[in-house]
Amino acid sequence: MAQPRALVRSPLARLRAWWLARLPAAAEHALTHRNLYVLPTRPGWMLGLTLLLLLVGSINYQLNLGYLLTFLLAGQAAVGVWVAHQNLRGLRLGVDVEGEAFAGQPVRVRIDVHNPGRRARWALTVRWARADADTASVDLPPGEAVSVALPLVFATRGRQPLPPLSIETRYPLGAFRVWSWWRPAGTVTVYPAPEIDAPPLPGAAATDGPTPPPLVASSAAPAAVSDDVPDAVRPYRTGDAPARVLWKKAARSDGDPSGWLVREAAQRQATAALWLDSSTCGLRDAEAQRGRLCAWVLQADARGLRYGLRLPHLVVEPDSGPAHRRHCLEALACH
Template sequence: MTAIAPPAPAKRTGWRDRLQRWWWARLPPQPTWRLNLRNLYVLPTRPGWMLIGTLALLLIGSINFQLNLGYALTFLVAGSAAAAVWAAHANLRGLTLALHGQPELWAGQPAALTLSLDPAARDRLALELRVAGAGADAATLLDVPARQPALATVTWTPPRRGRLPAPLLAVGTRYPLGVCRVWSVWRPQAQLLVYPAPEPDAPPPPARRRDDAAPDGGHAPAPESGVPDDVRPWRAGDAPRRVLWKKAARLPQDDPAQWWVRSAAAQAAQPDLWLDERDSGLTDPEAVRARLCAWVLAADARGLRYGLRVGGVEIAPDHGPAQRRRCLEALACH
């Protein structure tokens, strides 16, 4: 089955979106982002605009009819709104953000980016975190107590594989009255490695192994006892991937002593598996890498020794987390 590339996001053509992209492009990359007077912005929300209109009508009516109570109400509400703007600005001022760690990212699949927030000496209430340009429903809402750094996650869908710049991140608040929104946009100075998305239901890889592999698959014949000499009884400390689970499933699960595991000598004698782009049977480069990615994950899950040939790069056979990371990085960058 050929992997289907994720649909490209629709291009924005509105003047507001063009202005927004121009503004974002001017933001310098920063390793951390401390909010201050120079990078915080304030605009009324929809309820805020309605409040401004209501206050304007109250003021006009009070002037027209010379209503002293109308003046008092108008300026009391206006003063409360102005205090709310100051409180919202102070709620963000002094907050510091930084990216925390590098998650595994797959092209076209939503992933969680972790941010660390340092609130300094005051509580940060009703914070909104999201990728810049995402809808309000994608925001992460949280409170951060004073002097207690916290972690928060935002959802991001990488558009393609490779080394990509971290997305622009927006932090904002409508606290306390919701009449204004104070926000800031940060361009992190970080490159994120995005792996190709594995092909779902990929076919098994062809058996391209070492030339010195035994014709019968490398397994020695069973001795007269009926137990193959490449297995032995289970012992405490054996890795789960070495257990013969198909046989163990037919045995009592509460008695591991009856399980069988593949011996280390037999694992060392297993021929190496080569995952080659020429064996994928596909022509589209992205589909080829999606299939190879699925093969790498399957071989790693089985604990096999495997190598990779893709894009003129050859990775020698090995196994384990380091080999998995090397192969996925090659698929992401070549």
């Protein structure tokens, strides 16, 4: 029987995980001599062994040229350590999550590397502190910033902290590795993985009956319309038919679509609400319910429907639009 991965980690991996957990979280990271570390690489250890053999041979056979070669190579190695250290010192790092994160699917995280100095920085490598993490290499011109995108996969839903990030260089000789660790302070809201081949949306719920009172207030409220606008008029949304636009009022908005209004029958407004309920979705497992409801939220939003969400401890009133979609997905992720 295979043992859990957490139980078969090497002592070195456990020590590194313990040390990374003790790093203070920060929104930005500045590389200084206090957080830069230097160790020889495998070629560096071989270089050190070669220098030791050259020194022993030169002492044994009294070879002046051997002394010259040994100390010349040792001096170059020492200069290489200093150059590699200066290649990272002074850089600043920032992080930003691009797009939405679903469990089990990669999300793009943008890493901003800023070089405030007057010299270029070469052969920088950025990666997450994970065994299977991708790496990104970058060169930095003087006084400029470069952004690199690193994919990141979260296995579970909820608010997940960003893992530690490392930046390193082996420039110029490759004999020494200089690196620094950073634990970003941000979190990522990971939505449930939408069910693959989810069933069609349930039928539109009748709104004649009483609506269950929300246990938690919904933060996504319908867009406000001024008092002089009839009830059968709503704000314009991308994809609305031009024939439904109130062009006389649209002419006053100087061509800004955010100020346009669209006719909508009051009867349609009353019957367009759709309830997505965890108790009637046809699944018993809580995580499977979240996956199906997530797929339904995405379907309903793509079709422009007004929909509400019912969870065991949360009710989100029917609405539509990007803000309502995000509110429902966050409810599925965090409750």
